[in-house]
Amino acid sequence: MRLTFCAPCIFGLEGLCANEFKFLGLENVRAENGRVLFEGDFSAMAKANIQSRYAERIQILMGEFHAETYDELFEGVKALGWENFIGISDAFPVKGRCLNSKLMSVPDCQKIIKKAIVSGLAQRYMLSWFEETGPVRQVQFLLMNDRVSVLIDTSGAGLHKRGYRAQSNEAPIKETLAAAMAELSGVRANHFVTDPMCGSGTILIEAAMKAMRIAPGLKRYFACERWSCVPQEAFAREREEATDLIRKDASFEAEGFDIDEAALQVAEQNAELAGVSDRIRFEKRVISLFKPAEGYQTVITNPPYGERLLDIRAAESLYKVMGERFAKLPGKRYTIITPDDDFERIFGRKADKRRKTYNGTLKCQIYMYYK
Numbered sequence: 001m002r003l004t005f006c007a008p009c010i011f012g013l014e015g016l017c018a019n020e021f022k023f024l025g026l027e028n029v030r031a032e033n034g035r036v037l038f039e040g041d042f043s044a045m046a047k048a049n050i051q052s053r054y055a056e057r058i059q060i061l062m063g064e065f066h067a068e069t070y071d072e073l074f075e076g077v078k079a080l081g082w083e084n085f086i087g088i089s090d091a092f093p094v095k096g097r098c099l100n101s102k103l104m105s106v107p108d109c110q111k112i113i114k115k116a117i118v119s120g121l122a123q124r125y126m127l128s129w130f131e132e133t134g135p136v137r138q139v140q141f142l143l144m145n146d147r148v149s150v151l152i153d154t155s156g157a158g159l160h161k162r163g164y165r166a167q168s169n170e171a172p173i174k175e176t177l178a179a180a181m182a183e184l185s186g187v188r189a190n191h192f193v194t195d196p197m198c199g200s201g202t203i204l205i206e207a208a209m210k211a212m213r214i215a216p217g218l219k220r221y222f223a224c225e226r227w228s229c230v231p232q233e234a235f236a237r238e239r240e241e242a243t244d245l246i247r248k249d250a251s252f253e254a255e256g257f258d259i260d261e262a263a264l265q266v267a268e269q270n271a272e273l274a275g276v277s278d279r280i281r282f283e284k285r286v287i288s289l290f291k292p293a294e295g296y297q298t299v300i301t302n303p304p305y306g307e308r309l310l311d312i313r314a315a316e317s318l319y320k321v322m323g324e325r326f327a328k329l330p331g332k333r334y335t336i337i338t339p340d341d342d343f344e345r346i347f348g349r350k351a352d353k354r355r356k357t358y359n360g361t362l363k364c365q366i367y368m369y370y371k
């Protein structure tokens with residue numbers, strides 16, 4: 001069955017995600033605001049879930065249409081062929097969001113969509129009551145500017161959950177964003193990467209996994225694996241293929257520093273769980289002692305931002321230290337994410353490239369220095 005899939009991603013990462021999908025051989029890939037669409041069968045769905053580093057989840061796009069009234073919403077949803085994915089006893093909870101539309105009540109839209117799916121399935125299965133005791137098909141909707149997108153989630157837990165985060169420290173960066181920073185820094189199999197404020201080590205772990213081509217979803221399961229319509233072989237085959245791609249021969253190495261000993265312990269455990277602990281060395285060290293290594297080096301970091309005025313001042317004094325320590329030298333590359341619009345002035349140099357994105361709800365920029 002040929003399906004259209006939708007992969008929501010962090011704003012600013014659509015291009016990276018689309019390139020990744022094309023590289024994976026997925027078809028008809030289109031990047032849009034906050035999401036990337038592609039087409040394929042259940043194998044493509046398994047591949048995207050297991051191998052995508054930047055997508056937040058993979059959803060089946062059931063349909064998109066204009067709806068200004070509840071009748072239009074009901075009829076449009078009812079006609080979407082739910083029996084292809086939802087069996088007689090399966091559960092199908094509905095959740096979603098309404099933005100800038102005539103229909104702005106989320107609970108009402110939820111009820112109408114649920115009724116419409118029940119009505120569609122009732123006709124098909126000649127039943128009027130569904131027990132919903134089976135595996136879950138999480139139905140999601142987005143009503144934006146009177147256009148509704150109706151989707152079924154295939155991932156379950158968000159794809160940023162790789163399965164290696166045993167514990168987290170105070171402000172861990174999302175794995176998908178950390179992976180994107182590694183990609184934007186051009187991390188390759190033979191690179192040496194440093195994060196001088198590594199916290200729980202997410203950036204270095206994602207960089208190592210990327211360098212060694214360890215698929216981010218190899219150590220976890222996905223909601224759609226329990227669906228009767230998805231052939232077991234689809235995921236088994238993609239896992240096998242992803243396992244064959246791992247490059248144990250990569251010479252990648254990394255080092256992570258932080259002042260917080262507890263965070264460093266968490267980082268070590270996480271690296272162990274991710275299977276990259278032999279590639280990353282962690283050590284307690286303050287940023288003011290940072291010295292560029294000999295030869296090629298890629299520095300990627302997510303420094304503290306500070307939320308109150310006093311903390312912002314403290315964070316900015318760290319940016320100044322970084323500017324002094326991150327010397328402009330041949331073979332050195334620096335990538336820093338921060339929401340501070342004054343970063344370049346305090347750091348002391350204009351970035352060679354910048355990219356706007358979000359870290360959680362915070363509008364940030366990724367500053368890249370490589371010339």
Ligand SMILES: C[S@@+](CC[C@H](N)C(=O)[O-])C[C@H]1O[C@@H](n2cnc3c(N)ncnc32)[C@H](O)[C@@H]1O
Nearest residue numbers: 172173197199200202258259260286287302304
């Ligand atoms: C935003 S967190 C980094 C989170 C990390 N990316 C992760 O995924 O867990 C910033 C880190 O900077 C560390 N830090 C703060 N001041 C520092 C300093 N002077 N030298 C080194 N590390 C410092 C903090 O302990 C904290 O772990």
